[in-house]
Amino acid sequence: MKDNNKVFWKGVEELGNSPEFLKNAQNEFPEFLPLKNSSEESNGTDRRDFLKLLGFSVAAVSLAACEAPVKKAIPYLNKPEEIEPGIANYYASTFVDGGEYCSVLVKTREGRPIKIDGNKLSGVTKGGTNARVQASVLSLYDEARIQGPLVKGKPATWAQLDKEVGAKLSSVAASGGNIRIVSPTVLSPTTKKAIAEFKAKYPTTEHVQYDANSSYGILKANQTSFGQAVIPSYDFSKADVIVGFGADFLGTWISPIEFFSQYADTRRLSKTKKTMSQHFQFETALSLTGSNADYRQPIKPSQEGLFVAELYNRIVAAKVATTPIKNDTLDRATKALLENKDKGLKSLVVSGSNDVNVQILVNEINLALGNYGTTISLATPSYQKQGNDEAMNTFIDDAAAGKISAVFFYGSNPVFDHARGAELAKALKAISLTVSFADRADETASLLEFVAPDHHYLEAWSDAEPKAGFYSLGQPSISPIFKTRAAQESLLSWSGNSVDYYTYLKSNWSSILGGASWDQALQDGVFEPKNKSGVEVTTSTFDRSSVEAGIVKNYPANTSGIELKLYEKIGLGTGSQANNPWLQELPDPISKATWDNYVAVSAGYAKTNSLEQGDLVTVKAANYSVVLPILIQPGQAANTASIAIGYGRTNVGKCGNDIGKNVYPFARFVDGTVLDFVTGISITPVGEKYKLAQTQTQHTLMARPIIQDALLSEYINDPSAGRFIPKISTPDGKVAPALVDIWKDQHHQPNHLWSMSIDLNTCLGCGACVIACQAENNVAVVGKQEVLNAREMHWIRIDRYYSSDAEPKETGKYFTNDAEGIGYGTLEIASENPQVTFQPMMCQHCNHAPCETVCPVAATTHSSEGLNQMTYNRCIGTRYCANNCPYKVRRFNWFKYFDNEEKFDKNVSMNTSLGRMVLNPDVTVRSRGVMEKCSFCVQKIQEGKLKAKKEKRHIVDGEVTTACAAACASGAILFGDLRDTEGKVYQERNVNNIERTYTVLEELNVQPNVTYLTKIRNISKA
């Protein structure tokens, strides 16, 4: 009750109370939006429309009267033994995209991969996934993929390509010309072996690895400190205090899926575990990681070195002479780290900086805190970032100087995703042999003479070693759709080895397996002997003067002017899957923007420079400039701007082309590493407006306690701290809402009561569940215009709420004038750095569902297992249910999204014959005019029940789960049968976290089957 006054708000729109926001806030459906293009004049139903309608009706009636068309059933000629139509098969495989790694299970139906799940056997990703992994199945069916080898941009045969490449290679080799293979991080030991074989045949070959979002600074720092140019493996789960400097380790930094579950483990609370980690984050843009931190300090990127140096000076006795920093959050962090150390507990300090000197200081801090061996391990290094910025820089220099005779681009697209891409594009013309293994004629490949397309990972044999001793196998789950060939096979054949890649991989694995079973490794997808660990470091080499000099040089004491920070989005990443409409439409966890990148600036900056949301501005640095819209981002450091990389592709396909602007060229090569920030930029308005498609600008909280939160200290004293317990006034006094009931009959659930429990402490807001749900339930992509019209179709959304401890002058005042100084206006200062809470919101499956009572045709009803059922074929589209839903989770099909390429060409999974292969055959594709919503994945429930019935047993807890719960890397979403008292949901809700459990809008007494656990922050009161 105490937290009743705390104010949460959804975004700057709500703070500003703009007229447009107010309009959307009040309306469930934005009515009267033009269905036609604005150029066409709409003047109601005219005679022609009437005639059309008449004609259609007559045609429809006569069609219905006809005999049903003859349908053919064509069986297999020879049915493969393992395929039984209607029954899914699962194959363990490995998702690899550059250094990104995830061990996965691929669900196939009749030979088509349709869904990706995490592989629980993996010791690295532990069954977790992220949005990009979930969406990768749609990238398989991308029509922009090239269908076979290209020679000079024209389709050719493999024989022709092999002949021409072979001839050129021998002439290059004969003249002793330099050959380069340019790739991102290569995780596959077998690919590396194949490259080594190629090198042996052509000794002038060098393999250049670079990462679009580089971590080369860490490699170099570890080389300096410990003599090993590797990235250590981190274990956040053992850290009691976590300090991050610009490292978005929950979103995009090194191994986010792995860190996600580790971090969530430290944030989980229960009756038996009342401790949680304390997390400090110093960063420029509000990242996913920063939004989960207990204390967050917005800093300018040019201050990061000073902050790290200051922390170093406070932790380590010996000091570096840099400008001292006075900062409250840093004081707290120092105190927490030192106290933690005194208690003998471990901590972890990480930095996302690519500056070697900063990373060396971070190494020293961790060493001084005794973290090596527990939270950081160099003995089991991570291989997920091996990119060498210096080597790549040298390569581009060499190419520009005409010193390169042949170049192979394997999985890389440097013309797009390298800072010096434009230079490279010019230099490529002079190289005599240019080959790409890209799956499409991308920005780089389209400039080259040969394209030898590689398989998609779901079509290929592959392997990976993301961490030392953690091996992973990938097997094809579909035959190659196009005439593609494994890149390794191409390389091997050009080096004179005509072995197929499967045989090559298997024979290479016999040495990895060392006698262990190949079949077992293939079935498990992973092989983790864990016997490879080396010796943990205890001492380091530290050259104070050079570090000091580096910091002083790169981080001046006083910086004025605007700084630009480049960052990676959790949806699009580095842009390799930019043609995936699921990822383009995934709302950014923080800004909720879709289909664009933008210039994020703080509210203060916007105010002083009279900028508004959506104003187009020119962002100009010394060497590059772009025009992008402004997005006012709470939490953005003052006088900074952030722009996401990965956008602005020009040769990726119809869904990703010309979406946003490419900002890679802003990055600078300084002292051997690529830095992702620029100082001294200018932002000048163009004078035009641009509409950014954000979700969550409609509907409002109406100042209701949807988020319930408390501090850890309060929680320890009273586990129900922060709970809002509503009372309803009746003539007999105030009573609990459950006692005021208009429903006479209760629903009975004799066998199952499907329920969900969501822990707001471990929901870190990544959005993997959104894409998993989209893939599982055939959810349509609506495109930017329809998102602008607030008609997105996602069944699960992650609501992001900002809040602040600042007290408003008066509560309950909602639509008030700022000038009067009451309402939300007073919170603007707080909005500079708000607290953030994520709340996944989907159909709550109310047992007293308001939607069910208003449906005139009983299309939405309650099942005997507690589900709120939606029967599409019965729905007539009155939308009463959505109007009556207090959670605003129902989605209306305003259009026919399938077989409608004219209007919804970006909804590829329903509009192209290739894209349709991804559809889940067990879930209906909804037609125009019907309502839809989360079904608790009823198809999976039914499947699980059938399996149990066949095996004559009860359902085992965890056997039946929803797509969102299965995708969640942090285990925040639990799903199960509440009738199973041993089950996880029952235990969480009624035993372990009974006091934290609440239902959203309990005062309405709609009795949802989804419950939430209060958010607990590890913040001291003082």
Add this chain to the structure above:
Amino acid sequence: MAKISEKTVLNMSRLPILMSRISRSILTLVAFSFVTVSASFAAETDTTKAAAPAATPALNGKGEQLFKENCKSCHKIHEESVGPALTGVKQRHDAAWLHAWVKNSTVVIASGDKAAVALFAKYNKAVMTSFPTFTNEEIDAIIDYVESVPKPPVDVPKGPTDGTGTQGGGEYDTVILGLIVVVLVLVLVAMFIFLSVIKRYLKDKEANLDAEDKELLNQKFDVKAFVRSKGFITIVVLLFVGVTVKTCWVGAQEVGVEQNYAPVQPIAFSHKLHAGDNQINCNYCHTGAYKGKQSNIPSLNICMNCHTYIKKGPNTGEAEIKKLTDAYAAGTPIKWVRVHNLPDLAYFNHSQHTQVAGIECQKCHGPIEEMEVVKQQSNLTMGWCINCHRETAVNSKDNAYYDRLLKVHAESKKKNDMTAEEMGGLDCSKCHY
């Protein structure tokens, strides 16, 4: 007026007596026939009982199951099929030979065993499927089962023993209906006669009647006026509208209902021959029927299991089988015409009904083993599904999944067995998602 009505009442009062007489005679008839029918049923059950094989049940159970699952598609017990009739196999070969043969006949033939080579030659050099996983005991169990099945008596067409026959129920209905019609007609005739008698009687006494009664007595039926009367037109219009609405309603309900749809298939495949005469288990070809959602149409390689050797059939000779073997040789799958077309919006899972509920295929598909051309037996409407879910008791025996439901059912003190409806069999989301 008053007098007339009195008389009528008097006369009418006799009708029930007449009716009761008639019905009494009907009752007697019905009772008599019922006795005959039940007697004939009783006789039938007796014969089936006598025909049941008397053998050790434990062993036989296993042997029968194994036979049905593995042997039945090629062997019959008393007749030759793809392979020889199995009865008397114990006398023809010794146990060791049989064990070796069943596990791998090719090895036995290759060893030059005379009996084996002769057998192989006799049956068109068709290799018998090997069963290397069978134990000797299992093979013995199959043979014991085979030997325990007595030869069925020669098929004598069962004629009706008396006039009533076994299908009496329907005929009785017709007889009763006919009788009622006859009686009604008689009543009508009697009433007309009665009316004319009274009229004639009153005509004689016309002088005594008052004006009103006279008018009534002398009135003539005016057809024209009747047709033009408001009441008549209203009734006709109402009837017309009613019939039209009814026809439309009934018609609308049949839109998309393809009951009795029996398309011509590209190959004249006969279920009667395969499933009926040759008694091949449904599951042998429709491999998914007990496993998954679809009871898939067999892939060609399953057909070829037998038709590699069987090139000639009793119905169409070689022509139709040749289509099959040609298609296989050419590598083109057969484009069968789909008979059962459930709309996409409905999810149906075969294994739920066959494997779990233990429902016979015939329950929905009709006497498929008698169909030369397969037709859609049931109408496959939602009402049809729902009705079955309302009426059918759940096959919950020895299935732990239903424990909780059975407990709830027992507590509810309902007299019937637990139906699918009680466990949520009518929930929308059971079929629509």
